[in-house]
Amino acid sequence: MESEARLALQEYLSLNRNEPHVNVRIEEYGIYIDKELQFLGASPDGLVTCDCCEVRLVEIKCPRIDLSRLSYLKDEKLKHKTSYYGQIQGQMMVTGIHKSYFYIYYGAGKEHFEILEYDETFCKDMRANLTKF
Numbered sequence: 688m689e690s691e692a693r694l695a696l697q698e699y700l701s702l703n704r705n706e707p708h709v710n711v712r713i714e715e716y717g718i719y720i721d722k723e724l725q726f727l728g729a730s731p732d733g734l735v736t737c738d739c740c741e742v743r744l745v746e747i748k749c750p751r752i753d754l755s756r757l758s759y760l761k762d763e764k765l766k767h768k769t770s771y772y773g774q775i776q777g778q779m780m781v782t783g784i785h786k787s788y789f790y791i792y793y794g795a796g797k798e799h800f801e802i803l804e805y806d807e808t809f810c811k812d813m814r815a816n817l818t819k820f
């Protein structure tokens with residue numbers, strides 16, 4: 688399912704009417720380790736590149752239930768008080784790539800696409816909580 692989702696996302700980005708991207712590639716990526724907090728790692732689902740924009744991360748979900756029934760979305764946005772939001776912000780913090788796509792694929796034409804920017808305040812708090820022992 689995830690490889691199908693990757694192809695669907697690639698097509699979505701290439702054919703996007705408002706902002707068509709040229710030569711979109713979604714590369715697999717391994718684990719990043721935080722430079723200072725070495726117990727902190729992130730493994731995003733992919734790295735998105737194209738000829739027109741800077742590199743960004745992507746987190747892909749392939750749920751088994753319809754998009755309208757997903758508890759982590761509200762008004763077509765990822766809720767901030769969810770583990771997915773924390774996970775994506777953590778990935779941006781560790782990798783230093785401050786833009787990420789959140790892509791949910793449930794089948795052809797049933798997809799959710801959202802661009803998330805780095806949330807500095809959120810990450811500062813997260814970091815402070817992680818270093819409290």
Ligand SMILES: [Zn+2]
Pocket residue numbers: 707708709737738739740
């Ligand atoms: Zn582009």
